[in-house]
Structures are given as structure tokens and as C-alpha cells.
Amino acid sequence: MASKAVAVVPQQEQQQQQPHKEGGKQKKVAAEGKNRQVLRDIGNLHGQAPAAAPDKTKKPITQPVNGKSKFDNATKVVAVVENDKISGVNRHGVASRKSVRAFTSTLSARSKAAASGLTSKLQDLKLDIDTADADNELAVVEYLDDIYQFYKLSQDENRVHEYMDLQPEINAKMRSILVDWLIEVHHKFELTPETLYLTVNIVDRFLSVKLVPRRELQLxxxxxxxxxxxxEEIWAPEVNDFVCIxxxxxxxxxxxxxxxAILGKLGWCLTVPTPYVFLVRYIKASGPSDNDMENMVxxxxxxxxxxxxxxxxxxPSMIAASAVYAARCTLDESPLWTETLKHYTxxxxxxxxxxxxxxxxxxxxAAESKLKAVHKKFxxxxxGAVALLSTASGLSAEPL
Incomplete structure (x- = not known):
């Protein structure tokens, strides 16, 4: 009992465990039990009612270490009895070797990490943008990486190259007028974005393999x-709607x-990666949902x-990635390009x-152009009236 922490038991249990003794000896034990408290927190000794006079034959639970008590006024150690052990002080009253890591050593370790660049590397790690959709079966997150790898490989197979020199009656300006009108029709019919991008893709692919008279360009x-x-649509417009428009x-x-004729020339191939399929993915990689960012892109x-x-x-994938980058520059996002965007694009x-x-x-x-469908739309x-925002300051605009 020289240096052991004595666990205190309630008075009733103590009386049951002690053999029945006669006279004043038994009364003396009971009197001592009334003044004892269950050991929960050594710090609770301050501000409590004075306990019974200490037994001088018992040594205190805390022995001085190097001439200094563990519980001096400067630093108090809270010891909690857990599984017959006292954290911070062992059962023999000696400071435990398994102590908490010193604050100085923690600071030193952090300084070394910062010096070696670990902190900056943690900030540059790419984020998993599909974590939130893990439980969504329609998101098919387990296939997304493979799907977009396939899109990138197949975009070159269906990519349209320079073809205007082959068209004797059509030039780039006529094409721009046609696309401007198609954007207005698309907006009037309230069609999905996928429809617009696929429409322009079909037009370009057909014009690249078929000579078209000027009078049939709108057709x-x-x-x-x-x-x-x-x-693309659930409820597609009827033929008469296009005749009327x-x-x-x-x-x-x-x-x-x-x-x-178009289907025959294109081999009935309509499943192609347009810029839109990449835009959806890259906007998601750009960061949390932001209407201004999405509209600008x-x-x-x-x-x-x-x-x-x-x-x-x-x-198409570069156009989509460049649209995201230019939008971030326009909206002064920082950083302009992240490791997450670099990974996914x-x-x-x-x-x-x-x-x-x-x-x-x-x-x-766009504001001064005669073809105003896109500018008016945005x-x-x-x-978000994003078309009215100032152009990106980080990218110098050059005349076309």
C-alpha cells in the first residue's frame, strides 16, 4: 500500500466485504468511509469540502518527480481511472513513459513538413468529383472514367476538318448566319442543350462530305x-413545326x-462526342455548383x-476545357486552373x-456583332446576364 492508488468503494460494499468486528474498530472504519469520495478527477480536490485527516502512514498518489510535483499550480494533470490505469500517471505514482507528444516536437514536425513542401502538395491533390454521386445508380460513377476515355479517343474519328474550300456556293459567313438562326429556333422550341450541339455537328459533318447549293443550306x-x-428529346418537334419556322x-x-440523305451520308452515326458532353464533366470538375460559372461556360x-x-x-474536348478556363479567367477564379481540372480534362x-x-x-x-442570338440569349x-460582364483580364483579346 506504499505507493498504490487505493480504489475507494461505497460504504455498503465495504461493510459487506470486511469481516464483522467488534466494538470501536468497526465504527472507526464506517466513520472513515463517510468522508471518502470516489476517485474521478484529481483536479476536483480544489474547492471541495475538506476530507478526513489523511493517514500519515499512506504515501500520496503523486510522488514528486525531479523535485517537482505533477500537480503544481502552473500545470495540472487530469488523471482519469480507466481499466485500473490512470492516464498521465501510472499506478505507482511515477510519470508514464507513454505520454502525449510534446507540443514542441509537434511544431518541429510541422515546420519540417512545410519546409519539404508537403503542405503545398496536400492543397494541390486532385479531388474526387464523383464522391457525392456514389449512391446514385444513374450517375454510373464506376464507368465514368472509361466513358470519357472513350469519348476522347473517338472524338478524332468524328472530328470535322476544314471543308469550306470544297463548297463552291457556301462560305464561313453563311454558315455563321445559319447557326445563329438555328440557335434562335432551338431557344424558341425550348430544346435541350444536347440537341443544339448535335445539330451543329450534323451540319458540319454533312457539309464536309456533300456539296450543298446555297438555296438548300437552311434545309x-x-x-x-x-x-x-x-x-435527344423526349418530345421532339414535328416536321411541320420546322416547315412553319x-x-x-x-x-x-x-x-x-x-x-x-443526311443519315445516308453519315452512315446513321449520331452517337458522337460533341463539346457538350465534355462541358458537363469539366464544369463539375471546376468546383461547387455556381450558376454564373455554368452560364459563362x-x-x-x-x-x-x-x-x-x-x-x-x-x-471538342479542348474547346470545352478552354471554355471552362476562359470562364474562370473572366470571373477571376483563383487558382485559374487546378490539379483537379488538369486531371479530368x-x-x-x-x-x-x-x-x-x-x-x-x-x-x-459579341455585343457589336450583327449575329446576336447567343449574346441576346445570355x-x-x-x-445571369453573363454576356454583359467584362472580358477576361488575364487573356488578351486579339482581333480576328
Whole structure:
């Protein structure tokens, strides 16, 4: 009993465990039990009613270590009895070797980590953007990486290259006028974004393999949107809707004949990676949901649909990534490009700057352009009026 911490038991249990003794000896034990308290917190000795006079034959639970008590006024150690052990002080009253790590050593370790660059590396780690959709079966997160790898591989197979030199009656300006009108029709019919991007893709692919007279260019446009609507929409517009919207310039039979001609030339291949499929993924990788960011990205991406001469040089995934980068520059996001975006897009910031500069140039010229469908669409409060924002300061706009 020299240096052991004595566990105190209630008085009734103590009386049951002690053999019955006669006289004053038994009364003396009971009197001592009344003044004892269950050992919970050594710190509770302050401010409590004075206990019975200590037994001088017993040594205190805390022995001085190096001439200094563990419970001096400067530092108090709270010891809690758990599983017959006292944390901080062992049962023999000696400071435990298994003590908490010293604060000084913790600071030193952090300083070394910062010096070696570990802190900055942790901030640059890519985020898993699909964690929130792990329980959503429709998100098919287990297949997404493979799907987008396939999109990137197949985008070159269906990519449209320079074709205007092969068209004797059509030029890039006529194409821009057609796309501007198709954007208005798409907006009037309230079709999905997928339909618009697929429509323009069908138009370009058909014009790249078939000579089209000038008088039939609009017919190619409405027939392409009819096909895209059938492919993407739940309730596609009818043929007569397109005849009406074109002011009866073409009859129903002509639209159906052109529809069949387009499908024949394209080999009935409508499942192609347009910029839109990459835009959805890259916007998600850009960060938490932000309406201004999303609207700005789509504004720049739709401007790219209008410009054949510049954007024909870039593949769909690069156009989408550049739209995200240019939008982040426009909205002064920091950093402009993250490790997460680099991982999911596969492009570095330097690889995107040329394409992004073209998009910024289109943005700066949109207000003065005669073709105002996209600018008007994104000037509305519903779209956050992002078309009215100043162009990106980090990317110098150059004349086209």
C-alpha cells in the first residue's frame, strides 16, 4: 500500500466485504468511509469540502518527480481511472513513459513538413468529383472514367476538318448566319442543350462530305435539327413545326428527303462526342455548383459554335476545357486552373491559352456583332446576364 492508488468503494460494499468486528474498530472504519469520495478527477480536490485527516502512514498518489510535483499550480494533470490505469500517471505514482507528444516536437514536425513542401502538395491533390454521386445508380460513377476515355479517343474519328474550300456556293459567313438562326429556333422550341450541339455537328459533318447549293443550306439546318431532336428529346418537334419556322421555304417532303440523305451520308452515326458532353464533366470538375460559372461556360461554348474559321482547328474536348478556363479567367477564379481540372480534362493551363484567347475575342466582339442570338440569349437575367460582364483580364483579346 506504499505507493498504490487505493480504489475507494461505497460504504455498503465495504461493510459487506470486511469481516464483522467488534466494538470501536468497526465504527472507526464506517466513520472513515463517510468522508471518502470516489476517485474521478484529481483536479476536483480544489474547492471541495475538506476530507478526513489523511493517514500519515499512506504515501500520496503523486510522488514528486525531479523535485517537482505533477500537480503544481502552473500545470495540472487530469488523471482519469480507466481499466485500473490512470492516464498521465501510472499506478505507482511515477510519470508514464507513454505520454502525449510534446507540443514542441509537434511544431518541429510541422515546420519540417512545410519546409519539404508537403503542405503545398496536400492543397494541390486532385479531388474526387464523383464522391457525392456514389449512391446514385444513374450517375454510373464506376464507368465514368472509361466513358470519357472513350469519348476522347473517338472524338478524332468524328472530328470535322476544314471543308469550306470544297463548297463552291457556301462560305464561313453563311454558315455563321445559319447557326445563329438555328440557335434562335432551338431557344424558341425550348430544346435541350444536347440537341443544339448535335445539330451543329450534323451540319458540319454533312457539309464536309456533300456539296450543298446555297438555296438548300437552311434545309440542311432544319433537317439536322429534326434528326438531333429525335435523338435527344423526349418530345421532339414535328416536321411541320420546322416547315412553319422556316416560313414554308421548304415543304414537308423536302425535309424528309434531306433527312434521309443526311443519315445516308453519315452512315446513321449520331452517337458522337460533341463539346457538350465534355462541358458537363469539366464544369463539375471546376468546383461547387455556381450558376454564373455554368452560364459563362455555356455562353463561350455557344459562341464557339458560330465561329467556323477559328474553332475548326480544335477538338471538342479542348474547346470545352478552354471554355471552362476562359470562364474562370473572366470571373477571376483563383487558382485559374487546378490539379483537379488538369486531371479530368487532361490539359494543362498552357495548352488551353491559345483556344481560350479565341473565345475571349469572340466574347469581346459579341455585343457589336450583327449575329446576336447567343449574346441576346445570355443577356437575360435567367442566364445571369453573363454576356454583359467584362472580358477576361488575364487573356488578351486579339482581333480576328
Amino acid at each position: 440542311v439546318g432544319i433537317s439536322s435539327m429534326l434528326l438531333a431532336s429525335k435523338y 422556316s416560313d414554308n421555304a421548304y415543304g414537308k417532303e423536302k425535309v424528309l428527303v434531306m433527312e434521309k 455555356f455562353f463561350l461554348a455557344e459562341l464557339s459554335l458560330m465561329d467556323y474559321t477559328s474553332m475548326i482547328l480544335y477538338c 487532361g490539359y494543362s493551363e498552357d495548352e488551353l491559352k491559345d483556344c481560350a484567347k479565341v473565345l475571349v475575342t469572340l466574347h469581346s466582339a 443577356c437575360s437575367p435567367k442566364r
